[in-house]
Amino acid sequence: MLVDTHCHLDYGEFDNDLEEVMGRCQGMLVVNSIVQPDAVEKGLRLSEEYDNIHCTLGLTASDVDEDRFKEAKRLVREHRDRIVGLGEVGLDYYWVKNEEEREVERRHFREFIELSRDLKLPLVVHSRDAEGDCINILEGCKSRAMMHCFSGPPEEALKAVKMGCLISVPANVAYVKSRQRLVEALPLESLVLETDSPYLSPVKGFRNEPANVKYAAEKIAELKGVKVKEVEDATSENALEYFSIVL
Numbered sequence: 001m002l003v004d005t006h007c008h009l010d011y012g013e014f015d016n017d018l019e020e021v022m023g024r025c026q027g028m029l030v031v032n033s034i035v036q037p038d039a040v041e042k043g044l045r046l047s048e049e050y051d052n053i054h055c056t057l058g059l060t061a062s063d064v065d066e067d068r069f070k071e072a073k074r075l076v077r078e079h080r081d082r083i084v085g086l087g088e089v090g091l092d093y094y095w096v097k098n099e100e101e102r103e104v105e106r107r108h109f110r111e112f113i114e115l116s117r118d119l120k121l122p123l124v125v126h127s128r129d130a131e132g133d134c135i136n137i138l139e140g141c142k143s144r145a146m147m148h149c150f151s152g153p154p155e156e157a158l159k160a161v162k163m164g165c166l167i168s169v170p171a172n173v174a175y176v177k178s179r180q181r182l183v184e185a186l187p188l189e190s191l192v193l194e195t196d197s198p199y200l201s202p203v204k205g206f207r208n209e210p211a212n213v214k215y216a217a218e219k220i221a222e223l224k225g226v227k228v229k230e231v232e233d234a235t236s237e238n239a240l241e242y243f244s245i246v247l
């Protein structure tokens with residue numbers, strides 16, 4: 001069985017053909033990441049309509065708006081029993097260049113980490129051009145996380161793994177060389193798979209979808225010289241255990 005640990009099926013890109021998209025990933029498990037407070041109802045409804053969709057709830061890392069941050073925290077508390085994790089949350093220095101706003105991102109991130117501890121929810125972390133700070137903050141808070149689309153260097157990934165973090169590998173590992181090097185440096189026990197649909201398509205220029213997570217499994221198998229089934233089993237076990245999903 002395959003698990004897509006991170007995607008955005010509540011985005012408008014799936015409004016017209018979600019049924020077909022889900023038809024192509026039957027037998028898989030999908031963790032949908034809700035990151036916009038006003039999409040929460042829509043996202044939660046999806047996991048009621050489809051048995052194999054679970055969801056996490058957070059806030060886009062680059063969103064430094066104080067009201068939306070408070071609203072996101074309130075929604076996480078309110079829907080604690082309908083979600084399997086808190087996220088994505090984290091730091092994005094690619095979109096946020098201003099030091100004052102970066103400080104707001106870091107404060108929000110710390111508060112989200114505290115909330116995840118309070119509510120006993122596993123964390124899903126987004127970091128873009130901010131891997132070092134993300135890991136330091138997690139370390140300072142003695143928290144582990146699933147690092148979604150991790151794109152830092154192998155040394156930072158290894159440090160995160162030592163802290164108990166999972167590193168999530170997107171399907172575009174099929175052609176992104178730096179991601180391939182990351183996979184080579186990490187043990188299977190620390191990896192999970194994702195698509196980040198509709199983004200990061202393994203087929204350039206096309207909308208991504210959960211069924212494509214198989215390309216990540218195939219590439220990792222090739223890189224590690226093991227059977228695809230072994231990658232599927234190990235990464236699914238990691239994901240189910242992390243999110244406490246019982247089949």
Ligand SMILES: [Zn+2]
Binds near residue numbers: 006007033088
């Ligand atoms: Zn995402």
